[in-house]
Amino acid sequence: MTEARSRFDDAERAAVYRVIDERRDMRHFAGGAVEPTVLRRLLQAANAAPSVGLMVPWRFVRVVDPARRESIARLVDLERERTASALDDRGAEFLRLKVEGVRDCAELLVVAITGDRERHVFGRRTMPHMDLASVACAIQNLWLAARAENLGMGWVSLFEPDELAALLDLPAGDEPVAVLCLGPVDRFYERPMLLEQGWAEPPPLEELVDER
Amino acid sequence: MTEARSRFDDAERAAVYRVIDERRDMRHFAGGAVEPTVLRRLLQAANAAPSVGLMVPWRFVRVVDPARRESIARLVDLERERTASALDDRGAEFLRLKVEGVRDCAELLVVAITGDRERHVFGRRTMPHMDLASVACAIQNLWLAARAENLGMGWVSLFEPDELAALLDLPAGDEPVAVLCLGPVDRFYERPMLLEQGWAEPPPLEELVDER
Numbered sequence: 001m002t003e004a005r006s007r008f009d010d011a012e013r014a015a016v017y018r019v020i021d022e023r024r025d026m027r028h029f030a031g032g033a034v035e036p037t038v039l040r041r042l043l044q045a046a047n048a049a050p051s052v053g054l055m056v057p058w059r060f061v062r063v064v065d066p067a068r069r070e071s072i073a074r075l076v077d078l079e080r081e082r083t084a085s086a087l088d089d090r091g092a093e094f095l096r097l098k099v100e101g102v103r104d105c106a107e108l109l110v111v112a113i114t115g116d117r118e119r120h121v122f123g124r125r126t127m128p129h130m131d132l133a134s135v136a137c138a139i140q141n142l143w144l145a146a147r148a149e150n151l152g153m154g155w156v157s158l159f160e161p162d163e164l165a166a167l168l169d170l171p172a173g174d175e176p177v178a179v180l181c182l183g184p185v186d187r188f189y190e191r192p193m194l195l196e197q198g199w200a201e202p203p204p205l206e207e208l209v210d211e212r
Numbered sequence: 213m214t215e216a217r218s219r220f221d222d223a224e225r226a227a228v229y230r231v232i233d234e235r236r237d238m239r240h241f242a243g244g245a246v247e248p249t250v251l252r253r254l255l256q257a258a259n260a261a262p263s264v265g266l267m268v269p270w271r272f273v274r275v276v277d278p279a280r281r282e283s284i285a286r287l288v289d290l291e292r293e294r295t296a297s298a299l300d301d302r303g304a305e306f307l308r309l310k311v312e313g314v315r316d317c318a319e320l321l322v323v324a325i326t327g328d329r330e331r332h333v334f335g336r337r338t339m340p341h342m343d344l345a346s347v348a349c350a351i352q353n354l355w356l357a358a359r360a361e362n363l364g365m366g367w368v369s370l371f372e373p374d375e376l377a378a379l380l381d382l383p384a385g386d387e388p389v390a391v392l393c394l395g396p397v398d399r400f401y402e403r404p405m406l407l408e409q410g411w412a413e414p415p416p417l418e419e420l421v422d423e424r
Contacts, residue, residue: 178345209271209272
């Protein structure tokens with residue numbers, strides 16, 4: 001592409017920063033539906049992510065069977081209880097949070113790392129977990145695209161991966177890493193919900209950056 | 213925020229899809245510099261990423277010492293040789309690829325997962341690797357923001373993480389996951405460089421999506 005065509009202008013740049021700033025991890029959904037053409041655009045956005053050695057380690061499962069969705073919801077309920085127990089003194093506080101929208105969202109997607117990843121060496125010889133990093137980049141793309149489509153998304157990691165893989169009859173070796181709740185919302189949280197709810201107070205950026 | 217203010221319009225949505233589509237994993241850089249205010253915006257974009265339980269597991273190291281940058285370049289050179297050996301019959305082909313821009317880029321950043329992560333249980337009890345997933349989301353934000361700033365970025369994972377941690381004198385337990393090469397470029401690749409160079413030919417999206 002020519003240099004002129006390849007440049008982002010101020011308005012485009014502002015839109016990119018806006019979507020990064022206003023993306024939220026949503027757990028409250030308004031029901032409704034996601035148009036098939038919109039869902040396809042979102043998956044294309046995910047698929048445009050970088051991957052280590054261009055291995056494309058992501059696989060997407062759209063959960064369309066209501067009984068299967070309910071089974072996933074129960075798996076998440078169970079892990080929510082176990083997490084509360086493991087949290088000891090913060091368990092009760094944790095249980096007051098809404099941590100997922102599996103039953104309420106318009107679309108439920110499961111994202112897995114593909115099982116044939118061990119044959120990929122480029123960028124993974126000393127860092128085999130770079131396949132997960134690539135999948136996370138794909139999910140972040142999907143998240144930002146969803147926000148630009150005025151749809152909410154939440155990433156749920158409250159499940160036993162082996163049980164979720166069995167429940168979805170995934171190919172051998174595929175490892176689920178995300179249950180994504182996607183769909184229309186009544187409003188986006190002003191700030192991250194766990195900040196609004198007082199669960200965590202992240203440090204300022206200055207404390208996260210060093211020079212060497 | 214009000215519903216009207218919170219909506220993305222068509223032009224904003226197009227800019228978001230454009231940046232997702234035109235982001236590239238860059239290995240060719242044009243030297244130059246990154247303005248401090250731009251670098252700060254990029255780090256703020258990274259820091260706006262989601263994180264599991266809002267744990268904010270990312271740490272950024274800006275490499276400013278030329279001798280240290282050269283040491284990192286040598287670490288990457290060494291892993292490039294080892295990867296070529298491990299690739300057997302594709303080793304020679306791999307060695308013909310440009311796989312990093314550590315010596316040429318304007319800014320070199322190292323991203324690490326923080327060492328205090330084991331105290332975070334929310335979303336990590338059965339999925340401890342979700343901290344890496346969060347760090348990858350932060351890096352993807354940075355990548356997209358860099359593209360919107362008309363800057364190139366490449367994620368290098370060709371290094372021994374323990375050796376890189378020692379070289380940077382990282383706090384105990386911090387685990388480096390990315391060497392990021394950032395800066396002006398002469399042009400962005402039309403397509404992913406590993407596709408242009410014939411290294412890999414990813415499957416069409418249809419093969420990556422299932423229904424259950």
